[in-house]
Amino acid sequence: MINMFEVNETNKMIEQENLDVRTITLGISLLDCIDSDLDKVNQNIYNKITTLAKDLVKTGKTIENRYSIPIVNKRISVTPIAMIGAAACKKPEDYVTIAQTLDRVAAEVGVNFIGGYSALVSKGMTTADELLIRSIPQALACTERVCSSVNLGSTKTGINMDAVRLMGEIVKETAEYTKDADSLGCAKLVVFCNAPDDNPFMAGAFHGVTEADAIINVGVSGPGVVKTALEKVRGESFEVLCETIKKTAFKITRVGQLVAKEASKMLGIPFGIIDLSLAPTPAVGDSVAEILEEIGLEYAGAPGTTAALAMLNDQVKKGGIMASSYVGGLSGAFIPVSEDQGMIDAVKANALTLEKLEAMTCVCSVGLDMIAIPGDTPATTISGIIADEMAIGMVNQKTTAVRLIPVIGKGVGEMVEFGGLLGYAPIMPVNQYSCANFVNRQGRIPAPIHSFKN
Known part of the structure; x- marks a missing residue:
């Protein structure tokens, strides 16, 4: 049972000590958006995210008003896009179109970031993985809300040093692509070892393939x-x-x-x-x-x-x-x-x-x-x-x-x-x-x- 002392204590933490909920992140599986036609992939992604996330920001604001708890960010994470675009994307520029779709839908539903422009390559890279990784500099330069992550190693598989070498080049290239904004693109790019499937924080959030169709994760x-x-x-x-x-x-x-x-x-x-x-x-x-x-x-x-x-x-x-x-x-x-x-x-x-x-x-x-x-x-x-x-x-x-x-x-x-x-x-x-x-x-x-x- 929560008593009045605890209520007052929580209010003080919010008003005087910077307590907030940093993010509500809606994780969305895009596995059912896969298609061999790139235009159809982009349309499927747009339709699914707008359907599931249309009330996310409004819900966050309602909770803020109801409980006087600041919720700083409302975000979305999606299935690693390297998987979703694998059947349709034949060159890095094809993946960039998916990044642009993610950016457009994020703006429309009102979230500040969308994560999952990602590849999981701890043991090896598929052709699709490499295409997505090589598209990252351009994708982050032409979008505002898209965040990218790449998992390069794990305790079970070791470290993919070919991917490590490539990511050094990609980080540098991303910096060059966004040099007019103090290389800001790199702030939206993170590389992992042992990346979790359910991380709500950016830039590393993605919706793991072991997760349900949609879930709510919260970062305090x-x-x-x-x-x-x-x-x-x-x-x-x-x-x-x-x-x-x-x-x-x-x-x-x-x-x-x-x-x-x-x-x-x-x-x-x-x-x-x-x-x-x-x-x-x-x-x-x-x-x-x-x-x-x-x-x-x-x-x-x-x-x-x-x-x-x-x-x-x-x-x-x-x-x-x-x-x-x-x-x-x-x-x-x-x-x-x-x-x-x-x-x-x-x-x-x-x-x-x-x-x-x-x-x-x-x-x-x-x-x-x-x-x-x-x-x-x-x-x-x-x-x-x-x-x-x-x-x-x-x-x-x-x-x-x-x-x-x-x-x-x-x-x-x-x-x-x-x-x-x-x-x-x-x-x-x-x-x-x-x-x-x-x-x-x-x-x-x-x-x-x-x-x-x-």
Whole structure:
């Protein structure tokens, strides 16, 4: 039973501590849209999404008004488009027409992003997969709302290094295609190891083939709420610290569960999962880095950062998992540089480096996220960074990701402005030594020995 104290407490978290539901994401299967005729594929996609998603934004606004809970984003994820276009698409430009259809339908139903312009190539690439991947730069340059992701590895299959090499080139090409907008296309492109089928967050959301025809997934947030709670226990023991994070995560997740169940009921679409991730924004006070500072670090990146982040991530999961019927997605703490004011400040103070961020990804829920790097960074270096992050995910049996933005025409120390939730970022230095001979080897890195569990 929810009492008046809890209602007032939740209202305070919303009004003063930046609590929000970051996204309601409607996952839609497009498997029944497959056809050998490209025009028919595009029409089928348009018809299905407009039918299922026509009330999504209106439903979100109704829930916001009813419960006074901000729902920042209403989004859609779809079945990886490499599969949907395989029978009809004969060249990369054919896939671009599907991206344009997705963009048009997203605008019509009013969502801010649509994810699933994706390919799953952890063990090998089909012809269709490669065509879609090669179409990504053009697709992201000519659309506004489309997000793209490619899964390059998994604990069970190893790392597809041919795809890793190709994605380094694609990231660089995407940067060039959108250089007039500070290479913004790269902010809508992420590569994964162990990508989950039910992630509601962009740019990596897609609707996995194991999912139902349509589902509702919700991503909660609340770094500001956790930070405020920790301010009240300064100097206390780790036991008190952990208990505080757990209790706070429970309260945040209950808000997400309420929104998810209401949206499911109103839309007549099954509830999928709650993603427990602490997702920061550029707003002051809504930062994962500031939580780490409240725990006792001068800046994110100081010695002890990885341990503090590991503890935070674990306690968020322990607190949130009891608050929801189904937990999934990524679930933990995001550490995007451009979207987190505390991370930006740490980079400016030279406390946080790319190498330290990589170490932090070993214990948090995603990876190297929204990091601006010099525009002249070689494609092979980008591939090497991707390979390192894929290896962390593969060996540790966790999801890892890379969203790098080589900003064409800018160098270390310059600033780049993306706007909105994407924020702004200083260009970070990248190791100058070459990994080209490593990246240019062909084939796969095998799965680790502990992957054999059958």
